[in-house]
Amino acid sequence: MLNPQTSIWAPYRPSESAPWNLKRVVHLHRRAAFAAPWDVLQRDLVDGPRAAVDRLLKGDESPAFESMAQTIGEAAMVSGSPGRLKAWWVYRMLMSPDPLGERLTLMWHNHFATSNRKVQDLVLMREQNDLLRKQARAPFGELLTAVVKHPAMLAWLDADSNRKGHPNENLARELLELFTLGVGNYSETDVKGAARALTGWTIVGGRFAYREARHDIGEIDLFGTQGPLTGDGLLEQLLNHPGTSKRLAWRICQTFLGEDVVTRAALDELADGLAERELNIGWAVETVLRSRLFFSIENMRSRVLGPTEYVVGVLRALELREPPPSTLVLAEWASRMGQDLFYPPNVGGWNEGRAWLATRTVVARANFADALVSGRLWRPAREPEPDALVHRHSQLDKLAEHVNWLAKLLWGECPEEATAPIVKAARSAEAPLPKALALLLTRPEHSLA
C-alpha cells in the first residue's frame, strides 16, 4: 500500500484547514458522478468522505432502471438511428444509480475513441459501450483485450485487412500510440512489428476470429528483441511495459484532476502503483478519489467541465429527472457543445480542457441554459420550477437567498461577486428565479468543476 505519511496520494482526512464541507461534497460529485441533488449532498455531508466515496465506488443497482435502459437500448437498435443510440447512453448517465460507472465509461470512450462514422453499426457501437461499462473498473488487461478484439474496434482500425505479407498498420499504430504506450515509447520498427504480430486477427460473422493461415509466423522485431509473436503475445508485452501504466495514470488524472494539479512525481507514483497491481483501474480510481490531492483547494474548479458532464450534471443536481427530459435533445446539445457521443473527432478522442470552450461551444452552453429554463429540453415542453425546488429544501423567501441557495447546490458555495449581479439582473425579469438560474449556468463557476 501507499505510505499514508509520504505518499502524494495519501488519503484525505478532514481537518481544520481542509474541512469536509458542502464545497468538497459538491466537488466530489461534479467530478466523479455528474453532480448530485441536495439530499445526496446533505447525506454525504453528514456521513463523511469515506462513506461518500465508498458509495460512489461501489455504485448502486436498480433492476427497474436496468430494465428501462434495456428497453430504450433495444428500441434504438430497431430504429437504426444513431441519435437514439446517443439518447440511450445519455439516459443511462442521467438516471443510473451508478454515476461513477457511467463517468468511467465516458472516460474509456475517449481513450478507445471509436466512431460510428466508420463502424456504421449501432449494435456494435452499443456492445462496445456496454463492454467499457462492464470492465470500467477491471484490470486494464481485461478491458484492453476485450476492446481491441471487439469487432467495432477491428472494423474502425482495419484489422480485418491486415494479413501476412500485406500489413495494414492502422490498429498496430493506434494500439501503441493511444491505447497503451503513448508517443515516445516506441519506434517505427515497433509499429511494423506490432502490425505483423496482429496479422490473423479478423472479423468472421460479426465476431473476432483468429485466422492462423493469415498470421505472420516469421521473426518479428519488437522493442529490440526478435522472435515469432502473436497478437496476444504483443498485448502481454504492452501491458507489462512501463509506458502503459504511465499512460493509464495520465488518463485517470486527466479525468479526475484539474489543470496543473498533477506533478510528474504524482503521475509516476500512481503509475508505479498501477504496475504493481496488474493495472487495476478500480484501485487507481479509488486512490485518486480518496486522496488529499483530489480534495485540495488547487484541485477545485480547475477543470473545464466537458459537454456531457455539463448537460447531465445540471439536470441531476436540479432534480429534473422526473419526468426525464428528452435524452435525444440532450445528446444534441452535448454535440453542439462539442461532444458528439459515439462520434469522437478521430481516434485520438476529444482534446478536453480548454479546448471545450470555443466561441460556438460557449454560445451553445448559454443557449442550453436558455432552453433548460424555458422548458425546451422536454417533449412536450415543460418549464422546470426552481422556486418549487428551493421551497422543498429550505425556508428561504427572498430572491437573493434563492439564488444563493441554487449557487450552493450547483457549486457548493455562493461567491457574492457572481451571484449579486445576477440577482440584480433577474429582478426585472418576469420570471426572476428561472432567469437567475439560466444566468448562473453561464458563469465560469459553472463551466469549471
Add this chain to the structure above:
Amino acid sequence: MLSRRRFLRTSSVVSLSPLLPSVFTKTAYAAGNESDAKTLVVIQLDGGNDGLNTVVPFGDDEYARARNKLRLPADKLHKLDDYVGLHPSMRAAKELFDDGRLSIVQGVGYPNPDRSHFRSMKIWQTASFENADHDGYGWLGRALDAKPKVSSPAVAPGAIYVGDQETPVALWGRRSQATALSREEDLRLLLNPAFHSEPSSAQDDSLNDFVSRQTLSAVAASEEFNRQQKQTAGSVSSYPNTGLGRRLRLISQVLKGKSQARVYYTAQSGYDTHQAQLYTHSRLLQEFSDAVKAFLDDIKSAKLDDRVVVLAFSEFGRRVKENNSLGTDHGTAGPVFLAGAPVAGGLLGTAPDLANLDDGDLRTQVDFRRIYSTLLSDWLDIDAASVLAGTHKKLPLLCRG
C-alpha cells in the same frame, strides 16, 4: 406561475448588454478598414490524402507497377502535362487549372516524416517538430498575433473555423481569437451570458480568466455575425450539397458580410483510406474540387476574388505501393493545392520519381514551410521568419502585384 408563452417571450430577449464591456468588443472585432484585406482560406484534408492517385504520374512506368489494383487509367485523367494528370473526378479542378486559378505544388512534406496522423497533422499545423510545441500555438495563430508588415489599424484580426470539431491548433494564438462555427445558428445567442467583470488582463493565463475571455469573445462574435447576416440577406449561389460545399458556402457568407477575419479554416475528413480506396477517394476528390470551384466562382461574382487565396493540404501522402486491402497505408510527401485569382497557376516542383524512393516512400521535394513562408510574407504581409522561426525560400505561388 407565468404562462409559458409569456415566459418564453421575456426570457430570451432580456438584454444584459451593459454587462459586456464595450472596450473588449472593440479589441476583438475592431471596426477598421480591414474588410478589403487579403484573406487565406485553408482546407485541411484529414486522414492523409493519397497524392499519387490525386496528381497521377501516368508518365512514370513505376506507377502502373506499384498500383496494380488502384491504378487510374491514363486516358481517364485530366492531363496537366505529358507526365501527370488529375484524378478523373477532379474535372472542376482541371477547369480552375486551365483558367489559371489553381497552382499545384508537388512532393510537399518535411524531413523525417512521421506517419502518425496526429503528430504529422500537428507538425503541419504548428510548423514545429517539437512535441512540446504541439499543444501550443499554431502557425496561423502566431501569424495573427504578429503585426502586419505594412502598418494598419492595430487590431488582432482573428480567424474563423468552420466545422464540427474543436478549433484546430493551427489557429491557436496567444492573443488572436478563433471563432468556431458549423452553421449559422451556432452564432446566435439566445441568452446573453452573465458577465460582470473583465478578465484581469489579456495576458492572464488563469483558467477563470480564460473562461471569461472566451465568453466575452463569444458574445462579441455573435453580435458581429448577426450584423453581417443582416447585410448579406438574399445572396444566393449554387454550391454542391456536400459537407465541404456547405462549409465553404458559410465561409463565403461570412466573407461577404465584410468579416474582419483574415484566416478561414475548414476540413474535409475521410482520407484515411486503408482499404477499398478507389470509390471513397474518387468521391472525396470530387467533393473537394467541386466545392472549391463553386466557392471561387461565388467569390468572383461577389467581386472579392482578388482578396481570397485557398490553401489545401493533407498531413501526409500514402505509400507508393498499394496494400492488399485495395487501399494504401500511411506514407510521406504529397501535393498541396493553392487556388484563387491571385495564384500564379500551374504545376510547381518536380513530379515524384517512383524509381527513386526512400524505403518505399516518396522523397520530399518541397518543405511545406516554404509554402507557408510565401503565403505569410507575400499574401498576408506578415514577417514569415518570426512566425516560422527561421527563413524558408519562397516559391513563385502568387501573381505579381
